[in-house]
Amino acid sequence: MTFPVIGVVGGGQLARMMAPPAVALGLELRVLAEGPDVSAVAAVAKSSVGDYTNLEDLTAFAKDVDVLTFDHEHVPEQHLRALVEAGVNVQPHPDALRHAQDKLVMRAAVDRLGLPNPRWGAVSSVEELREFGERTGWPVVLKTPRGGYDGKGVRIIDSPEDAAEAAEWFTGSALLAEEKVPFTRELSALVARSAKGEARAWPLVHSIQVDGVCDEVIAPAQELRAGLPRAAAEAALQIAEELGVTGVMAVELFEVPDRGPGFLINELAMRPHNSGHWTMDGAVTGQFEQHLRAVLDLPLGDTSLASGVVVMKNILGGDNADLYSAFPLALQAEPAAKVHTYGKGVRPGRKIGHVNAIALPGDTTAQVRERAERTAAILRDGRDPRKETS
Secondary structure (H helix, E strand, O other), rough: OOOOEEEEOOHHHHHHHHHHHHHHHHEEEEEEEEOOOOOOOHHHHHEEEEEOOOOHHHHHOOOOOEEEEEOOOOHOOOOOHHHHHHOEEOOOOHHHHHHHHHHHHHHHHHHHHHOOOEEEEEEHHHHHHHHHHHHHOOEEEEOOOOOOOOOOOOOEEHHHHHHHHHHHOOOOOOOEEEEOOOOOOOOOOOOEEEEOOEEEHHHHHHHHEEOOOOEEEEOOOOOOOOOOOHHHHHHHHHHHHHHOOOEEEEEEEEOOOOOOOOOEEEEEOOOOOHOOOOHHHHOOHHHHHHHHHHHHOOOOOOOOEEOEEEEEEEOOOOOOOHHHHHHHHHHHOOOOOOEEEEEOOOOOOEEEEEEEOOOOOOOOOHHHHHHHHHHHHHHHHOOOOOHHHH
């Protein structure tokens, strides 16, 4: 029996974390990596170094795989369509993926589906930006439609006078202007859908951002108003169905208790997502296994919580340059914490791993959060914050 070969474009940590479930399922995972030392290369049996913006590199990589999927959304759309025309099984399909690649396309689709959007508009000049701000009120959020992530490509414009400072952003293509939403917290609805149309949703989570980067995730989100988790899951599943998404998709949300169903849609990601890393240890089926199942059109796994509460805490580069040197202290301090590292060099603020903490019998949510934070802090700084304050 020959098991399928899955090709992943991009060699980051998401591709790396697809490797263990691929091995468990007997699948072969191959990676088109940006360089020989990127995160995923050490985790897979076969990788190629190539440029994801070069059609020849993509074509050569895709030649011997059964399905092509992605670690990121930055492959040019015209190349993806050329691959499909050449008979490559691209999942998700370019028709769906373009909604995660272009925020203007995404906003228009959310409107078309009748789902709750912030007030938004396409602006091509400082004057159009000012006109948008006068209609919706200041401040305004200005975004580049393509390429932005982790707070990059986002600018807050506080007043008509400040709009002139964004002049260098206008280079001929329209930008996305949005109202600055007065949200109470950020939520994330994670779903998966197969090509046959089977779809499943994980519990709605609370995503805590620091400087535009996901710092912590609490699953499930606590103290939500009645009906909000169901409404958010239904919205995410509707997007996946209507846009023909295959694989994992994250729908990032703003919680706004006084508007619509209690949330507005922020952004889409059509791949495994930072807000879903908790599922690796905290759900019956993790997002990386589910993504592989979905792109192969296999039956999807159960998405139930494995514990009452799960907390994911990112490990960001800090004072400790030798991550492994802190393992003995971290693992002894919190034996119930699960550490996942990305094989990256340490730089201040860089995502180099994450910790998952699962509620033990009798734990409160605060205790689970403290366990995750303590473990991540030891790895980041090389010392135990609890001992320093005791």
